[in-house]
Amino acid sequence: MNILIVEDDKRIVSFLVKGLRAEGYGTVVAGDGIEAVRLLSRDLGTFDLVLLDLGLPGMSGEEVLAFLRGRSPRLPVIILTARSQVQDKVRGLNLGANDYVTKPFSFDELLARARSAVRTAAQPVATELVVGDIAYDLLTKVARRGDRVIELAPREWALLELFMRHPTHVISRTRIMSEVFEYDFDAGSNVADVYVGYLRKKLNHPGEEPVIKTVRGAGYRFVAPS
Numbered sequence: 222m223n224i225l226i227v228e229d230d231k232r233i234v235s236f237l238v239k240g241l242r243a244e245g246y247g248t249v250v251a252g253d254g255i256e257a258v259r260l261l262s263r264d265l266g267t268f269d270l271v272l273l274d275l276g277l278p279g280m281s282g283e284e285v286l287a288f289l290r291g292r293s294p295r296l297p298v299i300i301l302t303a304r305s306q307v308q309d310k311v312r313g314l315n316l317g318a319n320d321y322v323t324k325p326f327s328f329d330e331l332l333a334r335a336r337s338a339v340r341t342a343a344q345p346v347a348t349e350l351v352v353g354d355i356a357y358d359l360l361t362k363v364a365r366r367g368d369r370v371i372e373l374a375p376r377e378w379a380l381l382e383l384f385m386r387h388p389t390h391v392i393s394r395t396r397i398m399s400e401v402f403e404y405d406f407d408a409g410s411n412v413a414d415v416y417v418g419y420l421r422k423k424l425n426h427p428g429e430e431p432v433i434k435t436v437r438g439a440g441y442r443f444v445a446p447s
């Protein structure tokens with residue numbers, strides 16, 4: 222486990238680094254908020270936990286947390302704060318921290334909270350989208366309609382995900398082009414319509430209720446079968 226420590230108080234840093242290393246954890250230290258953001262930009266995927274002081278030079282812990290949550294909603298963060306006021310804790314939790322400890326804290330307490338935060342973050346999140354009798358597994362990329370398994374090509378994965386995340390919404394061709402094809406829409410292109418056609422054929426076998434409706438002049442709408 223690799224832990225990013227964002228703290229400007231050198232005594233606390235040294236106490237944490239010694240203790241965490243003795244427990245077998247890797248540690249990386251950022252002494253201010255700007256360094257923390259730099260490390261989080263560069264090495265985000267390498268951290269399992271962030272210990273974050275709020276009162277930091279350069280950029281506050283709150284700003285670091287807001288930056289992090291914009292990129293990684295799930296990386297666990299424990300706030301280390303000397304501010305024992307309730308509103309500071311509430312603000313930190315509202316910004317997306319998982320937990321907090323108030324300085325001075327015991328190493329054992331911190332360790333227990335760190336383990337708990339990492340354990341909770343490791344719980345699997347729902348990876349299946351379900352609309353009516355259609356289910357789509359975001360990890361395996363397998364879709365099913367009832368018991369029927371539907372084989373999809375990569376562009377169709379993204380298109381189905383877009384539709385299933387926004388059932389009943391009108392999805393424009395422009396949006397399909399930007400989110401599924403990731404380039405700007407050439408007004409003459411009918412690529413979006415072609416792929417919607419492929420997906421329709423796969424989702425709707427004869428006798429099954431259509432799920433992708435055309436909204437004239439606007440785009441498409443994914444509607445759960447009744």
Ligand code: CA
Nearest residue numbers: 229274276277
């Ligand atoms: Ca501080």
